[in-house]
């Protein structure tokens with residue numbers, strides 16, 4: 318059999334559970350927020366590296382629906398970091414052809430942050446080099462519940478017939494509408510769970526769980542993982558030819 322052509326087996330959509338910021342800081346005797354700040358620096362590097370690695374869609378888990386259980390200080394610190402990231406990166410993302418969008422329930426978020434999120438989404442909407450999706454107050458179950466509610470409202474109003482509800486119709490109600498499914502989900506920090514991430518969308522994703530803490534994750538490590546991905550045999554339920 319001919320060697321695999323890795324250029325065609327690169328994942329187009331990579332989703333990352335960026336975990337381990339807190340432990341990275343604690344190991345050094347620093348406050349957890351220092352780890353989050355370092356993590357945000359890594360985000361910038363990884364985003365910049367993606368187009369050259371053949372990644373067209375990058376989806377990052379930044380704050381889960383369960384992360385509100387953390388201290389007020391940590392939650393507020395993270396929210397401030399998200400605002401700062403948008404403000405400081407807006408020009409660069411626009412110039413580099415990155416489309417930035419957000420998934421998750423934004424209603425409970427602070428009005429100023431929501432304004433920044435809406436603004437950057439509009440500003441970068443026409444960019445096509447890389448679609449960067451950031452999950453803030455995101456949970457897969459919460460997303461499915463919101464989709465089910467909107468679908469039920471449309472059904473009750475007679476806008477959609479129950480028999481017309483199929484996979485494509487349901488997908489139209491998800492936050493990720495228009496995004497292809499992730500080919501590869503990476504979780505850093507050694508935990509081997511998905512913590513409510515992209516439950517519907519990852520039905521056929523490949524997974525990589527790596528021990529590296531997120532602030533230590535580099536473009537070189539991402540590149541290694543993408544090389545390994547190329548060797549995988551994705552069958553989607555069929556038999557290999």
Ligand code: IPE
Pocket residue numbers: 335336337338339340341379380381384395506
């Ligand atoms: C991931 O790092 C970032 C967020 C969940 C916001 P953690 O903050 O979960 O870091 P650990 O898991 O405590 O090390």
Ligand code: IPE
Pocket residue numbers: 334335336337378379380381384508510512
């Ligand atoms: C998942 O990490 C959420 C994000 C990376 C934003 P957590 O650290 O919150 O997940 P658990 O609590 O270990 O499952």
Ligand code: MG
Pocket residue numbers: 336337
């Ligand atoms: Mg964690």
